[in-house]
Amino acid sequence: MEKELLRLEHIDKFYGSRQILEDxxxxxxxxxxxxxxxxxxxxxxxTLRLIGGFERPDKGRILFDGQDITKLPPERRQVNTVFQKYSLFSxxxxxxxxxxxxxxxxxxxxYIRDKIKYALKLVNLDGYEHADVxxxxxxxxxxxxIARAVVNEPKVLLLDEPLxxxxxKLRQSMQRELVKIKRELGITFVFVTHDQEEALSMSDTVVVMNQGWVQQIGTPExxxxxxENAFVADFIGDSNIIDGIMVRDKLVHLLGKDIPCINTGFGKNVPVDVQIRPEDIQICAPEDGQYRGIIRSVVxxxxxxxxxxxxxxxxWLVQTITGHEQGREVGIRLAPANIQIMAKPASEDEEAAHDA
Structure with missing residues (x-):
């Protein structure tokens, strides 16, 4: 991992009486x-506007390369922003x-002439210097x-849902272009989106947020x-999330049956949330499954x-590359490695912080 560049510490932000960010x-x-x-x-x-200097936190501080920039105006930060509305001058x-x-x-x-030429080449728009925007x-x-932002040589480029x-098709093409531009420039990108596919396909690190709280930070994988919790499981991709009881290490009680899993450290007879991705469920003959059921719909x-x-x-939501007949009886098999156990919130406060 590269060295730390930006740090946000214990940030609270209110708009009037409404708290937008908490700690x-x-x-x-x-x-x-x-x-x-x-x-x-x-x-x-x-969060993006706080980094850019367009807002100030009500509590906490922002450090850039070890220096406190909490009160520094946007023009004095080594940061440029590309907004959802591109704000080009017509x-x-x-x-x-x-x-x-x-x-x-x-x-x-x-200097300006050279920078324009370089930036247009970077974004694959050579020869567009005199085009009407x-x-x-x-x-x-x-x-x-993006070209207008990168010619200023920021250390950080902030992108607020620019796609x-x-x-x-154009969005997918621009996702690839942004990753390529970022690699060429060697600068830090902070990207805002509500599109999970966009986040998973482009990022080194994904920060999942809900109701002003960080739910999880990690690689896309x-x-x-x-x-780490039911909100993340439900928000990132499709999921089957079921109440279960962790009987002991590597064994969970799920829908009336004890099912082997690979998770440990939850204790004995502890209520948990159980997540199984639709693509990780195997449809089999009824007698071969851990559960027997009826196919209700095929889309x-x-x-x-x-x-x-x-x-x-x-x-159950199941995803397969082959179709099955509606109304048929089938079995469901779950491999231990495909069962994800998540701790339930321990209190109402924690549930507010970690669930929708």
């Missing part, structure tokens, strides 16, 4: 692609938009906004495969089938 603690490293992920109103954009051509910040800094004409597509405008206005989704099976008093 937020976050470390961001050099050259990291970190994504703040969560539903609307979870505090992710407020009365300026592409080159003038990119040069805007450099002219304010008093850079020479030759209002005539560009959404994807091209987004690239110009949300684009159609699916860890937040998907090892969610083709293009690459997989979403299959609903009533079994053990629970409605």
């Amino acid at each position: 937020l603690n976050l470390v961001i490293h050099e050259n990291e692609f970190l994504t703040l992920l969560g539903p609307s109103g979870c505090g992710k954009t407020t 009365n300026m051509d592409v080159a003038e938009n990119i040069a805007f910040g450099l002219k304010i800094k008093g850079k020479s004409a030759a 209002t005539a560009l597509s959404g994807g091209q405008q987004q690239r110009i906004a 949300s206005a684009l159609d699916l 860890s937040v998907y495969n090892e969610p 083709f989704k293009g690459t997989v089938y979403d299959i609903t099976i009533e079994a053990g008093g629970f409605s």
Whole structure:
């Protein structure tokens, strides 16, 4: 891991009487692609605005390279922001938009010319210097906004849902472009999105947020495969989340049966949340399953089938690459390694912090 660049310590933020962030603690490293992920109103954009200097915390402090920047205005921070609305100047051509910040800094004409050329090449828009920004597509405008930000050589680039206005194919293309640009520049990206697929496909680190609290911080793989609570499990991808009892290490009581798992350290006869991903459930002959059930619905989704099976008093979501006949009796098998055990909140306060 690269060295620490940004640290947010014990941040509280209120808008009037409404608390948006509560005791937020976050470390961001050099050259990291970190994504703040969560539903609307979870505090992710407020966190981004605090880093950028557009808001001040009501409590706590923000450190940049070890220096306290909590009260530093945006123009004095080594940070640039690309907003959801790109805020390009319609009365300026592409080159003038990119040069805007450099002219304010008093850079020479030759320096600015070189920077414009470099930035346009970086975002694959060579030759667009004199184009009318209002005539560009959404994807091209987004690239110009990124070019305008990177010519200022920030140590951190903040991106506030910059792809949300684009159609699916263009959004996926721009996801790949952003990762490539980040690698070329070697700077830190802090990206805000509510789109889980976007977060998982682009990030080094994902910060899952809900109701002003950080729910989990980890790699895309860890937040998907090892969610720390029911909110993360439900928000990241599809999940079957079921009440269970941890009988002892490596054995959970689930829907009336003792089922082997690989989890340890929860104690004996402890209530837990049990998560099983739809793609990790095996459909088999009724006599071969741990549970017997009936297929209630089959929906083709293009690459997989979403299959609903009533079994053990629970409605299971199963995803397979092959279709099955609705109304047929089948068995369900669960491999121990595919069962994720999560601790239940110990109190009402903890439940507010760690669940939707």
